[in-house]
Amino acid sequence: xxxxxxxxxxxxxxxxxxxxxxxxxxxxxxxxxxxxxxxxxxxxxxxxxxxxxxxxxxxxxxxxxxxxxxxxxxxxxxxxxxxxxxxxxxxxxxxxxxxxxxxxxxxxxxxxxxxxxxxxxxxxxxxxxxxxxxxxxxxxxxxxxxxxxxxxxxxxxxxxxxxxxxxxxxxxxxxxxxxxxxxxxxxxxxxxxxxxxxxxxxxxxxxxxxxxxxxxxxxxxxxxxxxxxxxxxxxxxxxxxxxxxxxxxxxxxxxxxxxxxxxxxxxxxxxxxxxxxxxxxxxxxxxxxxxxxxxxxxxxxxxxxxxxxxxxxxxxxxxxxxxxxxxxxxxxxxxxxxxxxxxxxxxxxxxxxxxxxxxxxxxxxxxxxxxxxxxxxxxxxxxxxxxxxxxxxxxxxxxxxxxxxxxxxxxxxxxxxxxxxxxxxxxxxxxxxxxxxxxxxxxxxxxxxxxxxxxxxxxxx
Ligand SMILES: Cc1cc2nc3c(=O)[nH]c(=O)nc-3n(C[C@H](O)[C@H](O)[C@H](O)COP(=O)(O)OP(=O)(O)OC[C@H]3O[C@@H](n4cnc5c(N)ncnc54)[C@H](O)[C@@H]3O)c2cc1C
Numbered sequence: 001x002x003x004x005x006x007x008x009x010x011x012x013x014x015x016x017x018x019x020x021x022x023x024x025x026x027x028x029x030x031x032x033x034x035x036x037x038x039x040x041x042x043x044x045x046x047x048x049x050x051x052x053x054x055x056x057x058x059x060x061x062x063x064x065x066x067x068x069x070x071x072x073x074x075x076x077x078x079x080x081x082x083x084x085x086x087x088x089x090x091x092x093x094x095x096x097x098x099x100x101x102x103x104x105x106x107x108x109x110x111x112x113x114x115x116x117x118x119x120x121x122x123x124x125x126x127x128x129x130x131x132x133x134x135x136x137x138x139x140x141x142x143x144x145x146x147x148x149x150x151x152x153x154x155x156x157x158x159x160x161x162x163x164x165x166x167x168x169x170x171x172x173x174x175x176x177x178x179x180x181x182x183x184x185x186x187x188x189x190x191x192x193x194x195x196x197x198x199x200x201x202x203x204x205x206x207x208x209x210x211x212x213x214x215x216x217x218x219x220x221x222x223x224x225x226x227x228x229x230x231x232x233x234x235x236x237x238x239x240x241x242x243x244x245x246x247x248x249x250x251x252x253x254x255x256x257x258x259x260x261x262x263x264x265x266x267x268x269x270x271x272x273x274x275x276x277x278x279x280x281x282x283x284x285x286x287x288x289x290x291x292x293x294x295x296x297x298x299x300x301x302x303x304x305x306x307x308x309x310x311x312x313x314x315x316x317x318x319x320x321x322x323x324x325x326x327x328x329x330x331x332x333x334x335x336x337x338x339x340x341x342x343x344x345x346x347x348x349x350x351x352x353x354x355x356x357x358x359x360x361x362x363x364x365x366x367x368x369x370x371x372x373x374x375x376x377x378x379x380x381x382x383x384x385x386x387x388x389x390x391x392x393x394x395x396x397x398x399x400x401x402x403x404x405x406x407x408x409x410x411x412x413x414x415x416x417x418x419x420x421x422x423x424x425x426x427x428x429x430x431x432x433x434x435x436x437x438x439x440x441x442x443x444x445x446x447x448x449x450x451x452x453x454x455x456x457x458x459x460x461x
Pocket of ligand 1: 007008009010011012013035036037038041042043044045057058059060061062063249250251252278279280283287307308309405408409436437438443444445446448
């Protein structure tokens with residue numbers, strides 16, 4: 001019998017456990033124990049049902065393009081619970097000199113693919129619009145070193161594009177700044193487009209015409225679950241063996257011993273053949289500190305940023321008064337503390353009753369750190385103040401909830417892929433150890449699911 005320890009009960013660790021449970025039920029001679037330091041499983045996947053609304057404290061959805069989370073839902077037989085974003089309502093605004101300006105049609109991430117809507121938009125100055133035209137003639141180029149997303153985007157479209165689009169879009173996903181994030185790790189497809197086509201706009205147009213030629217309807221951009229993201233974690237847990245799940249059990253250290261691994265948690269230690277560490281990289285660095293100080297140092301150098309989400313419920317009058325669309329992003333240059341707000345009632349079906357508006361507001365990185373120590377009521381006060389300035393929204397919310405996530409979002413800084421290669425070489429020196437989680441090759445829920453399942457497969461085969 002192969003005994004495997006899984007450290008961490010977020011979606012990465014739960015996915016690893018699900019994979020092992022399936023193999024065990026399929027007759028594999030394998031057993032597992034999952035350690036989670038807190039009282040609940042699911043990590044940052046947390047949903048509250050408030051006043052008929054589905055309020056997401058952590059992730060609200062995942063990108064449909066990456067299949068692993070939806071595949072897990074189907075394997076769990078909750079494929080019928082998957083819901084797609086209301087893409088007909090898809091409109092995103094950017095706060096520009098205090099006004100909400102709609103992102104022009106044809107912008108794919110920050111790459112313009114339609115001349116007219118971009119040319120007429122007040123989002124960009126004429127200087128940036130001219131840069132966009134010139135970008136069409138950007139020569140193919142292979143850059144032999146990593147660079148920041150900001151440097152990459154600036155080379156193509158200028159600094160205004162970084163401020164207005166690249167930075168706000170990335171802070172919504174990574175909670176980080178375009179000036180720190182690695183283009184190779186965060187936007188590998190764009191780096192490849194530059195290599196093959198030179199111009200990102202031309203590359204995107206070529207890719208779009210290929211998609212059109214297949215004549216398949218585009219899937220919704222985002223996918224979620226009818227009862228919220230926590231229901232994914234709950235469904236996994238319901239299919240695991242309860243005796244294998246140790247909550248309230250923080251792991252202090254893991255150590256290779258006698259051809260296997262000793263896991264020390266509190267006053268207890270247990271011996272396993274193999275171990276999956278499915279923790280944020282910083283926590284992984286701590287538990288591996290004695291086993292491999294070099295690996296631990298590499299893991300510890302992966303930075304994390306904190307974030308705060310605020311869910312606000314309003315009545316039907318507010319709903320009627322809000323602009324259509326998914327919500328808005330706020331460039332740092334606008335001097336606000338909020339980074340983004342989502343009109344959840346528009347973005348997904350089943351999130352709020354017809355007579356309710358549900359808003360989700362987001363702080364991350366230094367913006368989150370600056371308000372971190374404030375009481376929830378003060379944070380709600382800041383959010384309301386800024387919503388009033390931006391939307392003219394004065395109404396008292398029917399409910400307000402603040403959720404704080406300390407160092408939960410990994411920052412793939414410049415050089416991340418090289419760091420991962422060093423981590424992989426050091427990991428290979430520790431047989432029976434696998435790493436999963438958001439610190440490595442994808443921060444989103446689908447990548448975490450993939451990483452957990454792959455780690456379990458590697459150790460059980
Ligand atoms: C606010 C927010 C919004 C997000 N939005 C989206 C989104 O919309 N779409 C998307 O795809 N992704 C989103 N993400 C990213 C994604 O949700 C996470 O990257 C992913 O869920 C991380 O899962 P995980 O299991 O790797 O880590 P976690 O969820 O952090 O789980 C790690 C677990 O390990 C436990 N733990 C820590 N130390 C120990 C220890 N020593 N011993 C035992 N247990 C320990 C923790 O308690 C925790 O339960 C968001 C993240 C945040 C924070």
